[in-house]
Amino acid sequence: MAQLWHRNDLLLMGVFTLAVLAMPLWLAPFGAGYPDLLQKLAIYGIFAIGFNILFGLTGYLSFGHAAFLGVGSYAAVWSFKLFTMNVLPAVLFGTLLAGVFAALIGFISLRRSGIYFSILTLAFAQMSYNLAYSVLTPITNGETGLQLTQSDPRIIDRLYVEATSGLPSTELFGLKMSGYPGFYFCAAILIIAFFFSVRIFNSPFGVKLLAIKSNQTRMGYTGYNTRPYLLVAFVISGMYAGLAGSLLAVTDPLAGAERMQWTASGEVVLMTILGGAGTLIGPLLGAGLIKYFENVFSAYNEAVLHQIFAMLPDWLQSAMVFVVNPFVGEGWHLTLGALFVLIVIFLPGGIMEGIRRLSSLVRRIIARSRRDGLQAA
Amino acid sequence: MNDIVLNVSNIGKHFGGLQALENVNLQIEAGKTHAIIGPNGAGKSTLLNVCVGRIKPDTGSVKFLGDNLTGRKPHEINQLGVARVFQTPEIFPELTLLRNVMVPAFAKREGAFKLNAFRKVDNEAEVRDEAEHILEDVGLKEQMNGLAGSLSRGDKRRLELAMCLIQHPKLLLLDEPTAGMSRHDTNRTIDLLRLIKERGMTKVIIEHDMHVVFSLADHISVLAQGQIIVEGSPDMVRGNARVQEAYLGGAHV
Ligand SMILES: Nc1ncnc2c1ncn2[C@@H]1O[C@H](COP(=O)(O)OP(=O)(O)OP(=O)(O)O)[C@@H](O)[C@H]1O
Ligand SMILES: [Mg+2]
Numbered sequence: 001m002a003q004l005w006h007r008n009d010l011l012l013m014g015v016f017t018l019a020v021l022a023m024p025l026w027l028a029p030f031g032a033g034y035p036d037l038l039q040k041l042a043i044y045g046i047f048a049i050g051f052n053i054l055f056g057l058t059g060y061l062s063f064g065h066a067a068f069l070g071v072g073s074y075a076a077v078w079s080f081k082l083f084t085m086n087v088l089p090a091v092l093f094g095t096l097l098a099g100v101f102a103a104l105i106g107f108i109s110l111r112r113s114g115i116y117f118s119i120l121t122l123a124f125a126q127m128s129y130n131l132a133y134s135v136l137t138p139i140t141n142g143e144t145g146l147q148l149t150q151s152d153p154r155i156i157d158r159l160y161v162e163a164t165s166g167l168p169s170t171e172l173f174g175l176k177m178s179g180y181p182g183f184y185f186c187a188a189i190l191i192i193a194f195f196f197s198v199r200i201f202n203s204p205f206g207v208k209l210l211a212i213k214s215n216q217t218r219m220g221y222t223g224y225n226t227r228p229y230l231l232v233a234f235v236i237s238g239m240y241a242g243l244a245g246s247l248l249a250v251t252d253p254l255a256g257a258e259r260m261q262w263t264a265s266g267e268v269v270l271m272t273i274l275g276g277a278g279t280l281i282g283p284l285l286g287a288g289l290i291k292y293f294e295n296v297f298s299a300y301n302e303a304v305l306h307q308i309f310a311m312l313p314d315w316l317q318s319a320m321v322f323v324v325n326p327f328v329g330e331g332w333h334l335t336l337g338a339l340f341v342l343i344v345i346f347l348p349g350g351i352m353e354g355i356r357r358l359s360s361l362v363r364r365i366i367a368r369s370r371r372d373g374l375q376a377a
Numbered sequence: 378m379n380d381i382v383l384n385v386s387n388i389g390k391h392f393g394g395l396q397a398l399e400n401v402n403l404q405i406e407a408g409k410t411h412a413i414i415g416p417n418g419a420g421k422s423t424l425l426n427v428c429v430g431r432i433k434p435d436t437g438s439v440k441f442l443g444d445n446l447t448g449r450k451p452h453e454i455n456q457l458g459v460a461r462v463f464q465t466p467e468i469f470p471e472l473t474l475l476r477n478v479m480v481p482a483f484a485k486r487e488g489a490f491k492l493n494a495f496r497k498v499d500n501e502a503e504v505r506d507e508a509e510h511i512l513e514d515v516g517l518k519e520q521m522n523g524l525a526g527s528l529s530r531g532d533k534r535r536l537e538l539a540m541c542l543i544q545h546p547k548l549l550l551l552d553e554p555t556a557g558m559s560r561h562d563t564n565r566t567i568d569l570l571r572l573i574k575e576r577g578m579t580k581v582i583i584e585h586d587m588h589v590v591f592s593l594a595d596h597i598s599v600l601a602q603g604q605i606i607v608e609g610s611p612d613m614v615r616g617n618a619r620v621q622e623a624y625l626g627g628a629h630v
Contacts, residue, residue, distance in 0.1 A: 211469045217467060224490070
């Protein structure tokens with residue numbers, strides 16, 4: 001039996017677990033220490049980790065992953081409506097159904113590579129989005145979105161308790177999934193999801209995926225049937241998206257088709273590239289940053305800006321507000337776009353590359369000052 | 378009489394109006410090194426492309442130890458025991474040299490598809506040891522943790538050779554394995570290929586460098602304009618007037 005854990009892995013997992021569990025503490029100074037946002041950070045972190053298993057390892061860029069996010073949400077809400085408010089079956093259904101969807105869409109899309117693959121995934125996602133608004137309204141409840149109602153059967157819950165007058169809330173064996181318990185549930189799943197991704201990255205399977213990204217032709221002449229490898233990577237990352245989607249429904253039991261729109265697919269691409277595709281932590285950082293700044297910036301409006309620049313002279317205050325205003329509130333996407341352009345041009349490896357460059361710069365400076373010190377002595 | 382490992386019969390292939398191969402027949406005997414020489418554009422690489430499933434021939438068939446190769450996918454042909462070094466090196470530029478050699482070893486051990494997402498690459502001591510050993514054979518062990526993309530053309534070729542050798546193929550196809558190498562590295566590669574031959578591996582080698590050809594070949598086929606014009610022992614080919622003519626005096630045979 002080979003050694004299951006190396007010391008470095010243990011260290012990584014330990015630090016990661018602590019950092020995630022302590023998020024309410026160290027994010028509080030940034031004004032992000034409240035469960036609603038923390039939950040979102042954890043959930044989109046899972047989405048990005050999963051996306052990175054496909055894009056970061058194989059180089060296949062899917063523009064349709066929001067479809068799996070949406071499927072996960074719908075499946076979870078249906079589980080709440082039909083069976084029970086317990087979140088475990090909901091998460092399980094969401095993940096599995098997204099896996100089935102990913103298998104279907106992946107099977108067809110992976111017949112092509114490069115830009116054609118991306119376009120196929122985009123087309124499938126937009127098809128799902130449109131179907132959710134039209135033919136599938138009995139399942140998706142169209143524009144209103146799928147919600148809980150009092151008349152839902154909830155057959156498992158009914159065995160134990162009578163229906164109450166209000167709408168029930170999601171729970172884990174009696175523990176309500178709102179506030180901090182909700183966050184810690186998502187955090188626990190994030191830790192598990194990260195653990196799986198680390199194992200995949202370090203496995204022969206992961207190395208083979210990287211080799212496909214590097215030279216798929218060579219893989220064929222080396223004896224590999226690359227299609228099933230790609231399909232498995234696609235399905236795994238689709239299941240991560242479904243998991244994230246079902247967690248969105250856990251924190252707020254409601255599912256709408258806009259979750260499947262192409263902008264949502266684009267967002268996870270941004271997160272992954274911003275953080276650093278192909279790195280373990282990068283996509284998580286990217287997801288966290290985007291969701292955090294979305295929260296902060298989109299809350300700003302003209303009144304808030306005037307407050308911020310209150311100490312300036314009147315004319316300068318108006319000028320500043322005029323300049324900054326298009327980038328906040330509804331205009332937050334403009335900021336995001338500009339940031340993305342800057343990153344892709346100056347730091348194609350994302351934040352992780354920035355960190356690497358910075359640390360090597362620091363190391364060089366330290367080495368130089370040590371050398372100068374020696375010369376002086 | 379020796380066994381025939383590779384039997385190429387009646388292969389024809391045209392690209393548009395160009396007849397790249399015409400009625401080519403070849404028999405490669407077990408354990409032998411068979412050289413294919415000929416001027417640029419003669420169709421040598423195309424012939425190998427037909428053998429490994431990159432190109433479908435218009436006519437004819439290729440048999441490998443009783444299996445028909447025509448119509449099979451590249452990975453199936455490799456799994457049968459055919460490995461190839463390409464004219465332009467096909468390696469994994471973004472991976473380390475060590476990983477470049479370990480990936481083909483996994484293909485040999487596990488077949489065309491295996492889902493081992495929960496093992497650790499670092500625990501694969503056996504494969505790693507063998508990979509290091511083979512990198513040492515080709516003289517690249519010191520750089521094994523560097524990225525393959527940063528190697529020189531000659532070194533990439535030696536790496537690709539290592540990637541093939543770790544699979545212990547029954548048939549090794551080499552398309553100009555020493556092009557772009559220094560004299561010293563060329564001689565080293567010749568020594569290595571001789572060693573492999575002693576272990577009984579069957580090889581087909583395409584080469585412009587006559588020093589390499591005459592150092593290694595048991596048998597030579599001369600291809601010109603898609604047809605085999607001369608075939609025989611090195612001594613016989615060396616003195617043949619048609620070969621001189623095909624090269625138009627361009628190379629000193
Ligand atoms: N895929 C292809 N499509 C079109 N033409 C091709 C293709 N592959 C090869 N050819 C043409 O077929 C002819 C034979 O090419 P091939 O590469 O087999 O020559 P070669 O003998 O390997 O030459 P060299 O010594 O220069 O490598 C050339 O004229 C080439 O341009
Ligand atoms: Mg050639």
